[in-house]
Structures are given as structure tokens and as C-alpha cells.
Amino acid sequence: MTPREVLALCRQKEIQAVDLRFMDFPGMQKHFTIPVEALDEQSFEDGLTFDGSSIHGWQAINESDMLVVPQPETAMIDPFMASTLAMTCNIQDPITRSDYNRDPRNVARKAEVYMRSTGIADIAYFGLEPEFFIFDQVRFDQNEHEGFYHLDSVEGEWNRGGGELGTGRGQQVRRREGYFPMPPTDSLQELRTEIMLTARECGIDVIGQHHEVATAGQCEVDLKFAPLLASADALLGLKYLIKNVAAKHGKTATFMPKPIWNDNGSGLHMHFSLWKSGEPLFSGSGYGGMSELAMHAIGGILKHAPAILAFSCPTTNSYKRFVPGFDAPVNLTYSFRNRSAAIRIPVHASSSESRRIEFRCPDPACNPYLANAAVLMAALDGVQRKIDPGMPLDKDVYDLPTEELGEYPKVPTSLADAVEALRNDHDFLLRGDVFTEDVIDTWIWYKTEREIEAVRQRPHPWEFALYYDA
Structure with missing residues (x-):
């Protein structure tokens, strides 16, 4: 899906809440929820802030602010929560906008990029x-x-x-x-x-x-x-x-x-x-x-x-x-x-x-x-x-x-x-x-x-x- 298609799905299915999910460093899923009105196409670029110091193995208290960036291709209507759409997110630094090196999903993405760079496989x-x-x-x-x-x-x-x-x-x-x-x-x-x-x-x-x-x-x-x-x-x-x-x-x-x-x-x-x-x-x-x-x-x-x-x-x-x-x-x-x-x-x-x-x-x-x-x-x-x-x-x-x-x-x-x-x-x-x-x-x-x-x-x-x- 594209961001526009995700928003269209939300309207079609009368979604009221959007659950933003990511995986912490040891391997546990985390999430927080926003009203659907807070999600627009720009959200998929700008991301949303959260406290990274409260996540195991991540930031110190003096550099706690981090971004979750929703990935539209992961959108899923949650079968257990009323009127809720869930998306997996990437993690970024809010100042540099670089992908966070301790985000496990970022490690997986980089592995695929490296594989293609070797010319061995795509x-x-x-x-x-x-x-x-x-x-x-x-x-x-x-x-x-x-x-x-x-x-x-x-x-x-x-x-x-x-x-x-x-x-x-x-x-x-x-x-x-x-x-x-x-x-x-x-x-x-x-x-x-x-x-x-x-x-x-x-x-x-x-x-x-x-x-x-x-x-x-x-x-x-x-x-x-x-x-x-x-x-x-x-x-x-x-x-x-x-x-x-x-x-x-x-x-x-x-x-x-x-x-x-x-x-x-x-x-x-x-x-x-x-x-x-x-x-x-x-x-x-x-x-x-x-x-x-x-x-x-x-x-x-x-x-x-x-x-x-x-x-x-x-x-x-x-x-x-x-x-x-x-x-x-x-x-x-x-x-x-x-x-x-x-x-x-x-x-x-x-x-x-x-x-x-x-x-x-x-x-x-x-x-x-x-x-x-x-x-x-x-x-x-x-x-x-x-x-x-x-x-x-x-x-x-x-x-x-x-x-x-x-x-x-x-x-x-x-x-x-x-x-x-x-x-x-x-x-x-x-x-x-x-x-x-x-x-x-x-x-x-x-x-x-x-x-x-x-x-x-x-x-x-x-x-x-x-x-x-x-």
C-alpha cells in the first residue's frame, strides 16, 4: 500500500484508531495509538515522537526523543481491537532523521541492501x-x-x-x-x-x-x-x-x-x-x-x-x-x-x-x-x-x-x-x-x-x- 491507499482504507473501513508498532532491541513488540484524524500523508514522512529512553537497550534520558515512521506496506486491520488499523514503524533520530542503528528492522533492511551491493543475489x-x-x-x-x-x-x-x-x-x-x-x-x-x-x-x-x-x-x-x-x-x-x-x-x-x-x-x-x-x-x-x-x-x-x-x-x-x-x-x-x-x-x-x-x-x-x-x-x-x-x-x-x-x-x-x-x-x-x-x-x-x-x-x-x- 501507499500512504494514500492506507488513508483510503481507513475511510472505507471506518477506522477510528491507528496503532503504531515497532520492535525493541531484545525482541518485544511495543505500540502506542493515535486517533485516525492525527494520521495524514505527511505522517509517513515526518513520523511521530516517543520516549526512546523507556525502551530496553536504546537511548539515555538526555537524548530520549525518537521518531516512529509508519510503513504503509505493513498496514493491517486489527481483528481484536475495534475500528483499529495497525502499522509497523521504522525508528529514526528526530534531529538527523537518520535511521536508528539499534532499530532491529533497520538492521534487516541494511542486510538486504548489503546483499544487493555484493552482486551475489538480489x-x-x-x-x-x-x-x-x-x-x-x-x-x-x-x-x-x-x-x-x-x-x-x-x-x-x-x-x-x-x-x-x-x-x-x-x-x-x-x-x-x-x-x-x-x-x-x-x-x-x-x-x-x-x-x-x-x-x-x-x-x-x-x-x-x-x-x-x-x-x-x-x-x-x-x-x-x-x-x-x-x-x-x-x-x-x-x-x-x-x-x-x-x-x-x-x-x-x-x-x-x-x-x-x-x-x-x-x-x-x-x-x-x-x-x-x-x-x-x-x-x-x-x-x-x-x-x-x-x-x-x-x-x-x-x-x-x-x-x-x-x-x-x-x-x-x-x-x-x-x-x-x-x-x-x-x-x-x-x-x-x-x-x-x-x-x-x-x-x-x-x-x-x-x-x-x-x-x-x-x-x-x-x-x-x-x-x-x-x-x-x-x-x-x-x-x-x-x-x-x-x-x-x-x-x-x-x-x-x-x-x-x-x-x-x-x-x-x-x-x-x-x-x-x-x-x-x-x-x-x-x-x-x-x-x-x-x-x-x-x-x-x-x-x-x-x-x-x-x-x-x-x-x-x-x-x-x-x-x-x-
Whole structure:
């Protein structure tokens, strides 16, 4: 849409409020609302002011004023708010009118510009597949004298014997047997369909939905592939819809990667390909039907994967998902079909147009603008430097002897390790001024002080079971 078309839509649909949304540095959506009369064509140029000092990781109090600039192509009629149109915004400095370097959406935009400047490709397509949980209840707290969480779901295996939500329905999902069950065992079918249809009504191209492997309401809703920036915008819109549809039904949705111990966690499988002049660049006659350029892109992603994970797996909880035997990839290698590898070449992508790779490490707690941009920058570095991805992992990892499995590099085991990898390996992100030193330093500081240290300082409930009687 153009600004004029947005204003015409507002008149046609009798819109009364305009919700202006943007993503903060760690990856949470923020918003404020104006009456529709305050929006005109000039608003799309001049922007509107807000206090940047109240946003995590952004401005100091003495330089707090910032601008949100609405992006008309993101306009969406909000299905949950009366007479409201929502738009995603870019962030600018009100004095210089330059794009703000810590605005995640700006990082994604710069990554696309840099890609085109290299001459390697003109479009990077991302197809994102977020997994998430929908629970019936959640309670949690931590203070000086107690710390706990409590999750519950009518689907939870623990309710089979009549737990808190035990209903005698006898249709609970057995642990790790939640993939594709039929209703009534799949109690969330209608809710997921409502999410899918609502998303499509809002212009978000969802191509399917299903129950996932874990017990207690693990779901997946898949987005159609789109250029880098558009795919990140779509994921933000989808997460908003998922949370609000769940709330409408008295439930709660979470994109926390590993909310349930001893069961599968939630990933964000990332399908990725490069195109130029309307032609796919990953299709070829090599391993898995891939081109030499695609293999070099795989090499770049695998080489820089520990640093990428600081953005694509950005929480301390993310690394509880990387446990052998729970479908999350722990080996930094690639394979045709094998889902235990960090990068899979989908076997059903037989046509040249559908040839792509699937990076299986990211999780849905990530900031998609930063995660997508980091993956693209690593792939471009691999192509530029012709990085060899090594040999594929085509064997069943569960049958491999320890010494052979040990030959393959592993994902980091903690957020601290991933952040340290980013500290030591980020030159590839700085090219084209895509990620600046300020962005890298601020990310490392925020993750270390606000998350890694905060978790490290607090006693864990399991420590009481281990050590209370020491």
C-alpha cells in the first residue's frame, strides 16, 4: 500500500484508531495509538515522537526523543481491537532523521541492501516455521524466598490420572507422541485453524498448521516464504495473532523455547534461499541437488553458527532445548533429509525453484530481524570466501560411536558460550555497516547483564533437591 491507499482504507473501513508498532532491541513488540484524524500523508514522512529512553537497550534520558515512521506496506486491520488499523514503524533520530542503528528492522533492511551491493543475489527468501505451546494455565514467580513455575494443559499427560485439569476425557497426549494426533486428542485443532484463517484475513500468508511432538499443546503454524524483511514482519504479526486468539479462548500461548522439561522444545525452522534476476541460486547438480554457491553458503552459516546463535537462540532457556534425543540439532553439520543436522536439505524440494536449505537451530524467542540478518550475512561471507562446509552427516547419530560423533562440531551449550562466540566472531556482521560495533556491544552487554547474570545469581529449584541436605 501507499500512504494514500492506507488513508483510503481507513475511510472505507471506518477506522477510528491507528496503532503504531515497532520492535525493541531484545525482541518485544511495543505500540502506542493515535486517533485516525492525527494520521495524514505527511505522517509517513515526518513520523511521530516517543520516549526512546523507556525502551530496553536504546537511548539515555538526555537524548530520549525518537521518531516512529509508519510503513504503509505493513498496514493491517486489527481483528481484536475495534475500528483499529495497525502499522509497523521504522525508528529514526528526530534531529538527523537518520535511521536508528539499534532499530532491529533497520538492521534487516541494511542486510538486504548489503546483499544487493555484493552482486551475489538480489533476494534472500526466508520461510519461517514457528513452534509454540498453548497452555490452559501458567503461574510463575521468583523473589527472595521462593521461586516456582506451574504449567497445565488438558492435553498434558500428567492429567490422565485426574490432575488439576483432569476431566476424565482420557485423551491426553503421551509424552513425545503429539505429532499429528486426531481430535479429540488434538484439542487445539479449531483454535489453530482460527489462527490460520485470521492470519490470512490480515494478509499474513500462512500455508499450514498442525500439532507438534510434545505433550501439553505444542503447535506449529507455518509461514510462506518471503523476502527477509517481509518474513520478519509476518512473524511478528503472526505471534501477535497467536497470543490474542489463545487469550480469546481463555488460554495462554508462549514462544519460550523449552517450557517443559524432558519433552521436545520449540524451534523456529528457517528455510532459506538466494535468488538473482528471478533465478534460484541454490539449485545445481551437487550433493542434494545443490549448487556450489549453496554449499559455500552452508559453509558460512556453519562456520559462524555459534555467533549466529547469540541472535537466533537468544535466551538462557534456548540452550535447554539442545539436548540429544529431542529433535533439536546439536551437531553443526548438514545433511540431505537428516533432521539431526543443523542444516537440512529438504528432500521434497525437487524443483529448482523450491531448492533451499533449512537451518534448524533458531527458536521462536528470537528477534527475527536480527536472526534473519545474521544468517544472511554468514551465508554471504561463505559465498565470498568459498567456505567448504565439510562432509555431510547422513548417518543416524543415535547409532554412531562416541568417537565418530565427536568429530562433528557442536552447538554452544549456553547463552554465555554463544555470546562469547559473538564477541570473538562478528567481523562478518559488520560489513556494509549492517550490524555496527555499537549494536554488537549493546547486545552482548544486555544479554550478559540482564539475562545471563540474572539467572546465574538466582537459586534453581532443582538445587534444593540436590543440595538442601548437604
